[in-house]
Amino acid sequence: MNRRRLGKTGFSITEVSLGTWQVGGKWGSAFDNANAEKIINSAIDGGVNxxxxxxxxxxxxSEKAVGRVVKSRSERIYxxxxxxxxxxxxxxxxYTPEALRSYVEGSLKRTGLDRLDLIQLHCPPGEVYYRPEIFGLFEDLKRExxxxxxxxxxxxxxxxxxxSEYxxxxxxxxxxxxxxxxxxxDFFPLARQREIGIIVRVPLASGLLSGKFTAETTFGTRDHRSFNRDGSAFDKGETFSGxxxxxxxxxxxELKELFSGDTALASIALRWILMFPEVTTVIPGASRPEQVVSNVGxxxxxxxxxxxMDKVRKIYDTHIKPLVHTNW
Structure with a gap:
């Protein structure tokens, strides 16, 4: 698999990587350590780094499972x-420096790693981006x-x-x-200018772009695709991309009609993302190893x-843009 440079980190990482929100089972189900380790190992076997x-x-x-598998492998995994x-x-x-420091130290303990390659603030409230002391904390953690x-x-x-101003x-x-x-x-041009690595999440719109759902599809009560469609639990844009x-x-x-061959729509949707050179990697999740193989492919x-590409944009402009484009 091709690799791309992750911005200013200098890391050379695989175009398709692994997101672990649903590793170990479907959203809302109990965590399954054995399944989680199979999924993570399958990703690494497929070249994901x-x-x-x-x-x-x-x-x-999830952090514990990632740490166990990474430490058991000889490959360099970021x-x-x-x-x-x-x-x-x-x-x-x-959001205080003290609280965030404790969370980072907790992640180190759970993963069993000596150092985290990348720590990310996890969708903080907008006000946090205007507090330099929060971003300064991570310089301290880096020095340590x-x-x-x-x-x-x-x-x-x-x-x-x-x-990106920090x-x-x-x-x-x-x-x-x-x-x-x-x-x-509105963001990719600036990211390119400032050498910001772009990690794409929710690439399949919570499974909508797999092409496997119908009007009769139902989701478990503990699945966010059931309880968060109106944003009652967290940002609405996390569920079906809003x-x-x-x-x-x-x-x-209409996308199925456009791509009517044998290739799964999910695979095409991931390949569409990789058409944008500013993207470093896309991180689809998986609830079983077979999905990892398909994603990597x-x-x-x-x-x-x-x-x-033009026809995908037309479908977006016709059906989706009026509903989401200015919201996020």
Whole structure:
């Protein structure tokens, strides 16, 4: 698999990597250590060298599984985790250097690693981006050898732009997919200019872009695709990229007509993201090893044609843009 440079970190990482929000089972189900380790090992076997996790994924169990597998392998695997979402209530006042330091140290303990390659603020409230002391803390942690680099995971483009003003912010993790196209217009040019590595999350719009859902599809009560469609638990844009489910299904049908061959729509959706050179890596999740194999294989697909790219944009402009483009 091809590798791309992760901004100012200098890390050379795989175009398709692994996100671990749902590692170990489907969203909302109990964590399964054996399944988690199979998924992570499958990713590394497939050439993946970058794994993204967070301290709140399955109450720290995801970090533990990542650490166990990475330490058992001989390959150089870059580990990124996130901190801040443990703050309850999740408000700007809860973001203090003392609290964030404790979260970083907790991640080090759970992963068993001596140093975190990348620590990311985990979608903090907008006010946090205007507090230099928060970003200064991570310079202290870097000098202490506890982290190598700092990044941010954001909900909104405005947050990405503000975070990029801090010299020690090396990466931005952002939602970008066929149903969320604005970052390419309003953030990617600045990221290129400032050498910010772009990590793309929610690449399949919570599974909508897999092309496997129908109007009759249901989700478990503990699955965010069931309880967070209106944003009642966390940012609405995290669930189906903020697109109403029925509208998304209609757009997906047109995408299926456009890409009517044997290749799965999910693979094409991942390859579409890689058409943007500013993107360093995309981090689809997986709840079983077979999904990892399919995701990794998308990097080997031929480039989309300009005609296909234009038609994807037309579908977006017609169905999706009026509903999401200015919201995030």
């Amino acid at each position: 970058f794994i993204d996790t967070a301290d709140v994924y399955s109450d720290g169990e 580990v990124a985790t996130k901190c801040g979402r443990q703050i309850r209530p999740h408000v700007a006042e809860g 050898g506890k982290i190598a680099h700092l990044g941010v995971s954001v909900e909104k483009i405005d947050e990405a732009l503000k975070a 010299d020690n912010v090396t990466t931005v993790q952002i939602i970008f997919n066929m149903f969320r196209q604005r970052p390419a217009e 697109v109403p489910f029925e509208t998304g299904l209609q757009a997906v049908e 998308s990097a080997d697909l031929p480039p989309l044609t300009q005609e296909q």
